Amino acid sequence: MRLWKQLLICLVILLVGLGVWVHFVPGADTMLAKAGVPPRLIALMAKPAGEAKDGGGQEQAQGQGRGQGRNQGGGGGGAPLVVTQPVDIAVVNDRLNAIGNGAAILSVSVTPLATGNLTEILVKSGDKIEKGQVIARLDSDEQVISAAQAKVAVDSAKEKVERNRKLGDAVSVAVLRDAEFAMQAAELALKTAELDLKRRDIVSPSAGIVGIITVNPGDYVTTSTPIAVVDDRTQILVDFWVPERFSNKISVGQDVSATAIALPTSELSGVIDSIDNRVDAASRTLRVRARIDNPDDTLRAGMSFSVEVRFAGDQYPTVNPLAVQWSADGSYVWRVQEEKSQKVPVKIIQRNSDKVLVDAELAKGDAVVMEGVQRLRDGGAVRLAEQQEQRRDRKPATEPTEQKVSEAETAK
Known part of the structure; x- marks a missing residue:
C-alpha cells in the first residue's frame, strides 16, 4: 500500500476518534477550542451518528426524522435536547435549635451563722416563704444569759456616769471620762450578745419555695450544714450552647421560644x-443563658428545655443535585438563556438529598440543565424538552382538520 493511502487512512481514523471523543466526553469541545481547532470543525465532529445515518439510511428512519422535525417545529438541527429546572432560593442559618438546662433565677442554700443543736424547724418542704423569714432555731440558753448580763452591765455603767455628772466639780474630768468609756464598752458588749442571740435564728436570705429539709430537731449543725434550699421560681434561667458561627448573630435581649421536654404542649x-x-475551645460552642417567665409555677429548676432562636439568615440559590457538574476548575452548572447554554461556576454551601445550596451568579427562576449535559458547550444552542412537550400537546388539535381534507379529496 502506498504511503499517501496509509496517511489518508490514519487521518480518517484520527478524525473519527476525535469525533467520538468530542461526542462522549464532556468538556472535550472546550479543550479543542482552547487548542485552536476551528469551531466549524468541532461542530462537525460533535454531530451525532444518527444524523449521518439519516442522510443515506433507510426510508423508515428518514420518515421518522422528518416526523420528529415537524414535531419540533422544523428546527433544532444538531442542538442537544436538555431538561431544565428553575433555580429557587433557600434560607440557611435562620434558626438555632438547642437543648438547655433550667435553673431558678435565684437559688440559695440556707446554712446557720452559728453552731449548735437544732431546737425547732418552722417550715416544711414546698412552703413559700419571704425574705428574712425564720425557718429554724438553734438552742440559745447561753446566749440569752449573756445578753441579760450585758444588759445589766450597761445599766450599771449608765448609772455611774449619771452619778458622776451630778457631783459636778467634786469629780475630776478624768474620772467622768473613764465612766463614760466604761458605759460605751458595756453597750458594745450588749450589742455583741444580742447579735449572738439573733444568730440562733436561721433565716432565709431570699424569698422562694423551700426544698426538702434534710435535718431534724436535735441535730448538731455547723456553719457549713445546709438546712434547706430555697428557689425563686418566678423566672427560669435556661443555659444552652450554640455553635461558634452564631456568636456574632446572637445578642442580649433577643427573643427566644422554648418548650419543656416534660411538657411538650407548653409554648414558652x-x-x-x-x-x-468566650468560646469553649474543646467543643467550639458558646454558652448562652435565656430567661423565661414562670407565672403559673409550672416549671422547675433542673428541667430540660428545647430552645429555638430565629435569625435573619443567609439566602442562597438552590439547584437540583443532578445539575452540579465537576471539572478541573471546580464545580459548575449549565444555565440556559435564550436557548443557549452558559457555564456558571458555583461554590457548594450545603448539600441535601433533594437540593444543593450554591454560591453563584444565579437568580431565582433561571433555567439550569439537569439532564442532557454530556454534549453541552459554553455558548452552544440547545433544545428544551419542555418546549418539545408543549409542541406535541398542540399537535392533535390540527390532525382532525388534515383528516377531513384527505377525506374530501378522496370523495372527489
Whole structure:
C-alpha cells in the first residue's frame, strides 16, 4: 500500500476518534477550542451518528426524522435536547435549635451563722416563704444569759456616769471620762450578745419555695450544714450552647421560644439574658443563658428545655443535585438563556438529598440543565424538552382538520 493511502487512512481514523471523543466526553469541545481547532470543525465532529445515518439510511428512519422535525417545529438541527429546572432560593442559618438546662433565677442554700443543736424547724418542704423569714432555731440558753448580763452591765455603767455628772466639780474630768468609756464598752458588749442571740435564728436570705429539709430537731449543725434550699421560681434561667458561627448573630435581649421536654404542649417565650465572653475551645460552642417567665409555677429548676432562636439568615440559590457538574476548575452548572447554554461556576454551601445550596451568579427562576449535559458547550444552542412537550400537546388539535381534507379529496 502506498504511503499517501496509509496517511489518508490514519487521518480518517484520527478524525473519527476525535469525533467520538468530542461526542462522549464532556468538556472535550472546550479543550479543542482552547487548542485552536476551528469551531466549524468541532461542530462537525460533535454531530451525532444518527444524523449521518439519516442522510443515506433507510426510508423508515428518514420518515421518522422528518416526523420528529415537524414535531419540533422544523428546527433544532444538531442542538442537544436538555431538561431544565428553575433555580429557587433557600434560607440557611435562620434558626438555632438547642437543648438547655433550667435553673431558678435565684437559688440559695440556707446554712446557720452559728453552731449548735437544732431546737425547732418552722417550715416544711414546698412552703413559700419571704425574705428574712425564720425557718429554724438553734438552742440559745447561753446566749440569752449573756445578753441579760450585758444588759445589766450597761445599766450599771449608765448609772455611774449619771452619778458622776451630778457631783459636778467634786469629780475630776478624768474620772467622768473613764465612766463614760466604761458605759460605751458595756453597750458594745450588749450589742455583741444580742447579735449572738439573733444568730440562733436561721433565716432565709431570699424569698422562694423551700426544698426538702434534710435535718431534724436535735441535730448538731455547723456553719457549713445546709438546712434547706430555697428557689425563686418566678423566672427560669435556661443555659444552652450554640455553635461558634452564631456568636456574632446572637445578642442580649433577643427573643427566644422554648418548650419543656416534660411538657411538650407548653409554648414558652423569653429573652436572651446573658452571653458568655468566650468560646469553649474543646467543643467550639458558646454558652448562652435565656430567661423565661414562670407565672403559673409550672416549671422547675433542673428541667430540660428545647430552645429555638430565629435569625435573619443567609439566602442562597438552590439547584437540583443532578445539575452540579465537576471539572478541573471546580464545580459548575449549565444555565440556559435564550436557548443557549452558559457555564456558571458555583461554590457548594450545603448539600441535601433533594437540593444543593450554591454560591453563584444565579437568580431565582433561571433555567439550569439537569439532564442532557454530556454534549453541552459554553455558548452552544440547545433544545428544551419542555418546549418539545408543549409542541406535541398542540399537535392533535390540527390532525382532525388534515383528516377531513384527505377525506374530501378522496370523495372527489
